Amino acid sequence: MWFFNFCKSSIGRKFFMALSGLLLLAFLAVHAFGNAAIYAGSKYFQFYADFLHNFPVLVLLASVGLGSVLVLHIVLGLSLFLEKRQRTGRYEVYARLTENTFASRTMGYTGLFILLFLIIHVTTFVFAPGSDTPISVVVMERFSSFFFSLFYLVSFIALGVHLNHGFFSMMQTFGFNHPRYDKTISVLTVAVPVAFLVIFGGIPLYFMSGAGASFMHH
Amino acid sequence: MKTIDLTLKIWRQKNNDALGGFETYLLRDISTDMSFLEMLDVLNEQLTAEGKIPVAFDHDCREGICGSCGAMVNGIAHGPVKLNNLCQLHMRAFNSGDTLVIEPFRSRAFPIRKDLMVDRSALDRIIQAGGYVSVNTGGGVDGNAIPISSETAELAMDSAACVGCGACVASCPNDAAMLFTGAKITQLGLLPQGQPERKERARAMVTQMDKEGFGFCSNERECQAQCPKGISIRSIARMNRDFFRGSLFGE
Amino acid sequence: MDLTANIPAGPLAEKWDNHRFSSKLVNPANRRKFKIIVVGTGLAGASAAATLAEAGYQVSAFTYHDSPRRAHSIAAQGGINAAKNYTNDGDSIFRLFYDTIKGGDFRAREANVYRLAQVSNNIIDQCVAQGVPFAREYGGTLANRSFGGAQVARTFYARGQTGQQLLLGAYSALSRQIGKKTVTMYNRREMMDVVVVDGRARGIVVRNMLNGSLETYHADAVLLCTGGYGNAYFLSTNAMACNVTAAWRACRRGAGFANPSFVQIHPTCIPVHGEYQSKLTLMSEGLRNDGRVWVPSAPGDSRPPSQIPEAERDYYLERRYPSFGNLVPRDVASRNAKDQCDTGRGVGDTGLAVYLDFAEAIRRDGEDVIFRKYGNLFQMYEMITDVDPMKEPMLIYPAVHYTMGGLWVDYNLMTTIPGLFALGECNFSDHGANRLGASALMQGLADGYFVISTTVANYFGSTKLDPVATDHVEFSSVKSQVSDRLSRILANSGKRTESSVSVDEVHKELGRLLWDNCGLARNAAGLTEALEKLPSIRESFWNKVYIPGDAHDINQSLERAGRVADFLEFGEFMLRDALARNESCGCHLREESQTEDHEALRDDEHYCHVAVWEYKQDEEPVMHQEPLVFENVTPSQRSYK
CATH class of the missing domain: 3.90.700.10 (Succinate dehydrogenase/fumarate reductase flavoprotein, catalytic domain)
Structure with missing residues (x-):
């Protein structure tokens, strides 16, 4: 009963939003670490992919877990997004005094965009390729398309914007707001999204810029 | 003495069940030394002289402390000047020829009573749910028996400065009362007198807040920006902490 | 008019203790059988309502605001006095008592003022316990400052918002009782009249300001905590809605009004x-x-x-x-x-x-x-x-x-109508002819937290109260009088003419008249002239005032008109009182009574009394006197040279 009450409370919903966000962030960190192998060359990247495939049960469990967290994040996010749209529209004229609200105002939109990206990303790299094509080849093939790379780049920018407010919002929801940590949090609010943008956004850039041409030769 | 001419678009609504709409009024020769509410007084005298019904709005102390007044002026609670209540907003903040759109503080939990007058008793009910220290008259110990550091007292005062005007709710994109509720929870949560009931207070007040129909918090900080007393969203973070403790680990 | 002050016997310092012992009590189990109405939710009203509900009485509280937290006590900036002597600079209960009575220019009752000084310390303890964030020293003890020329630092404060914090403390105590359903809170209700049955106050008639309906409520005691009448002057530091209506209506029903000309x-x-x-x-x-x-x-x-x-x-x-x-x-x-x-x-x-x-x-x-x-x-x-x-x-x-004058009350804070009590600024009791800085908050809370619980119990314990409910004929009679008066005020509504005036115009005219003639300095000629002019302002109100809208809706013009109508009647009391008091004292200078170098000259021989005014229908009001006796202090002439 107490847990049910907590879940349906306004702060409880935000807590799960922040918690799922944190888990997704953790996943992203691992994912980014693995993908960074791309910069080392196809051999290392393929090694990383094959290594993961050696633990099919673990991967399946992790995928299911990740999927549930993602679904929770999306469902909660959508409900909050829709409720917010309804409530914000209550004025004829509505203005903001807070500066730099782009990220917070667009959370719903960047979120939906990232969802679209995820669908394309997963169908492209998880389900679409036949089991006989090495993943490194698929990566190379896909990213050789300029528009595909551009779409990825835009998606990662959206992710950066989403994380910019998301990270701050998560800390605030968890109750981390204290003068002593203001500096750290404000640095991380920028540093975390930038780090992901550099690692992930670097991949399409890597291929777009032509630097990726040597990918398969390493 | 400088004067300006203004166009006012004011929300008029007979009561919560009636349909409302904007009415446009022209005001000439408004002294820039006037307060916003005095400007509305002038409008109302003008309407009365024309045999029309004046605009109803709540107001009382007119020195920014009772929290009665409040309206959205061009989409901002208490108007464009930061850190003041509507009664302390002076007309020098505007230029001749400006159009001011004046709307009531809107919230799902604030039924409109008439024109700019809304019912904010939902905020009272949040306090009634736990915004107090349960001590009967005569039950206190000597004022100096429990030392409280000067910093703690000042921090508690920062939150206690809330005037209960409802600007945080009105300005919030989500129509949330987090800043109001957080401010009271923070004040009492910081002081030793508030400790025994701290967890249960947060749980009870947040539950009531949700019951009233207020929205959730998306940490957009608009409440903090538009709060006439500059109350920080740190108080919301503290409320969240106390609420977790109250609802997940309470006695 | 019976002006027995009921001051307890014994030495000054023991009077309150003696009184508490000799006062009748009401058994806790019996308290829930008594209904108490509290009008106003400022410091006095909120603290009284909360305290009486905690004790177990059935309390109904009324405010014309949208919330009990808005009362004008909230605007007090400076602080609250108490004789704690935390600063070790020689303060004591007797010194606070002495400063208060001297500050009031020896026009207050010794026993009341001494009690105020006594309970001042309990107030601080109570407020701290409620979580009022008073300013603190670095070591964690309460900070004090010297205020308003006091020679000791005895003022407790919370930045420049002491009134706000004390009121929010009382409001939180009240809210707790509302939450427990021991207090029924009525917001946006304006008291229009008090209902007196068999010579005792048994209820009130209020106007529901949301829909204009007149509602009646009955009780065993009625507490007026309705503040001061400074807005008679139109311009004042009072909040816009502060008014004399509740006190004036009580006065018209037989409550004596004391020292109406004492205005700070x-x-x-x-x-x-x-x-x-x-x-x-x-x-x-x-x-x-x-x-x-x-x-x-x-x-x-x-x-x-x-x-x-x-x-x-x-x-x-x-x-x-x-x-x-x-x-x-x-x-x-x-x-x-x-x-x-x-x-x-x-x-x-x-x-x-x-x-x-x-x-x-x-x-x-x-x-x-x-x-x-x-x-x-x-x-x-x-x-x-x-x-x-x-x-x-x-x-x-x-x-x-601030207005030191107010409803006359005895030591029990009861007016000359039995069962009708007045607390805080709306009574006259503690500040004499002038109030010291940081003493208003002290008095409101003293009355509400610590005095009234004893004295109301004593009233219930010593009085045989017949059951009375709102179906009693007196309720419908008062209600119809209120209704008639509202119709009379609205008589000109709907037919605006060239000569129509607005409520504010009349109010400003009254304000100017009072400010010019009954302000800082007064003289017989000016006061007499003002008394002659007043009826014509009153007449222009009743004949020419135009109120838009009707009585069955939120109508702020009508609300103001009702208050101004009462100020117009009450203003006469102020002028008459000022005229009758041919001495300079406290806040005002009577030009006929000055020293050679134009300083105020008090006249203890002729005016060492409380002037209590009795309302007479269609006749001039009658002044009664309660002599002031000083047994513990010697009235001295103030000198600041």
Whole structure:
């Protein structure tokens, strides 16, 4: 009963939003670490992919877990997004005094965009390729398309914007707001999204810029 | 003495069940030394002289402390000047020829009573749910028996400065009362007198807040920006902490 | 009119203890059988409602605001006095008592004032327990400051918002009881009349301000905690809605009204800036600790202050009162400011202001120190006037601030109508002819938290109360009288003509009449003339006032009209009282009663009494006197030379 009450409370919903966000962030960190192998060359990247495939049960469990967290994040996010749209529209004229609200105002939109990206990303790299094509080849093939790379780049920018407010919002929801940590949090609010943008956004850039041409030769 | 001419678009609504709409009024020769509410007084005298019904709005102390007044002026609670209540907003903040759109503080939990007058008793009910220290008259110990550091007292005062005007709710994109509720929870949560009931207070007040129909918090900080007393969203973070403790680990 | 004060026997310091012991009690199990109505939710009302509900009585509380937290107690800035002597500077209950009674110019009852000083310490403890964030020293103990010229530091404060924090404390206690359903809270209800059955107050008639319906409520005792009547002057530091209606209606039903002309005028307010002005804003008088008051020496000197050389400035307070200088009491500072303006030396656009200059303090202590002390006040001043007091002198002028007069009450806070009690500013009891700074909050909370629970129990315990409910004929009779009066006020509604006047226009006219003739300085000629003029203002109200809208809706014009109608009747009491008191005392100077060097001269031989006015239908009011007896202090003439 107490847990049910907590879940349906306004702060409880935000807590799960922040918690799922944190888990997704953790996943992203691992994912980014693995993908960074791309910069080392196809051999290392393929090694990383094959290594993961050696633990099919673990991967399946992790995928299911990740999927549930993602679904929770999306469902909660959508409900909050829709409720917010309804409530914000209550004025004829509505203005903001807070500066730099782009990220917070667009959370719903960047979120939906990232969802679209995820669908394309997963169908492209998880389900679409036949089991006989090495993943490194698929990566190379896909990213050789300029528009595909551009779409990825835009998606990662959206992710950066989403994380910019998301990270701050998560800390605030968890109750981390204290003068002593203001500096750290404000640095991380920028540093975390930038780090992901550099690692992930670097991949399409890597291929777009032509630097990726040597990918398969390493 | 400088004067300006203004166009006012004011929300008029007979009561919560009636349909409302904007009415446009022209005001000439408004002294820039006037307060916003005095400007509305002038409008109302003008309407009365024309045999029309004046605009109803709540107001009382007119020195920014009772929290009665409040309206959205061009989409901002208490108007464009930061850190003041509507009664302390002076007309020098505007230029001749400006159009001011004046709307009531809107919230799902604030039924409109008439024109700019809304019912904010939902905020009272949040306090009634736990915004107090349960001590009967005569039950206190000597004022100096429990030392409280000067910093703690000042921090508690920062939150206690809330005037209960409802600007945080009105300005919030989500129509949330987090800043109001957080401010009271923070004040009492910081002081030793508030400790025994701290967890249960947060749980009870947040539950009531949700019951009233207020929205959730998306940490957009608009409440903090538009709060006439500059109350920080740190108080919301503290409320969240106390609420977790109250609802997940309470006695 | 029976003016027995019921002061308990025994030495001064033991009277309250004796009284508490000899007062009847009500058994806790029986308390729930008694209904109590509390009108007003300021410091006195909220604290009384909460305390009585905690004790177990059935309490109904009423406010005309949308929430009990809005009452004007909230606006008090300075602080609250208590005789804790935490600062070890020689304070004691007796000294607080003495300062209060001397500050009131020996026109208050000894026993009441002593009790106030006694319970002052409990108030602080109570408020701390509620979580009121009083200012603290670094070691964690409560901070004190000296306030309003007091020679000891006994004032407790929460920044410049002490009233707010104390009221929110009382409001939280009240809210707790509302949550427990021991108090039924009625918001947006304005008390229109008190219902007296068999000579006892048994209920009230209120107007529901949301839909205009008249509602009746019955009880075994009615507590009026409805504040002061400073708004009779139209412009005052009171909130817009403050009014005399509840007290005046009680007076019309037989409650004596004491010292209606005792009005405190605060010297440091922001001056009037235009005809549209709706209220005046107080600047804490703490500013006089560092600010120097001056005007140009030559009348009509319109140069900006910076261009007036030192030699051509008159620091008149320092000149006339060398030992107290700028820190003379409120009434002396106010009166002198008005004198300067009356002789053409006032400054500003209207000529109705004097300078309060911080230039010397800034030179002496530096900008940082002065800004740290007064920064928030300077910002407030700048917000209103667009002038920065760090660069230019402030303009200040006196304004009506507090009313010491009020419903006459005995030691039990009961009016001359049995069962009708008056608490806080709406009674007359503790401040005599002038109130000390930081004592209003103390009195409101003393009455509500600590006095009334004893005295109401004593009333219930010693009185046989027949059951009365709202179906009693008296309720419907009073209700129809209220309804008739509202119809009468609305009689001109719907037929606006060229000669129609608005409520505010009439109110301003009354305000000017009172300010000019019944303000800081009064004389018989002016008061008599004002008494002659008053009926015509009243007449113009009843015949020409135009109220838009009707009685069955939210109608703020009608609300104001009802209050102004009562001010118009009550104003006569103020004028008559001022005329009858041919002495200077406390806040006011009676021009016929001055020393050779134009200082106030009190006349203890003829006026050492409380003047209590009885309302008479269609006849002139009658004044009764309650003599004041001083057994523990000797009235002395104040001197600030």
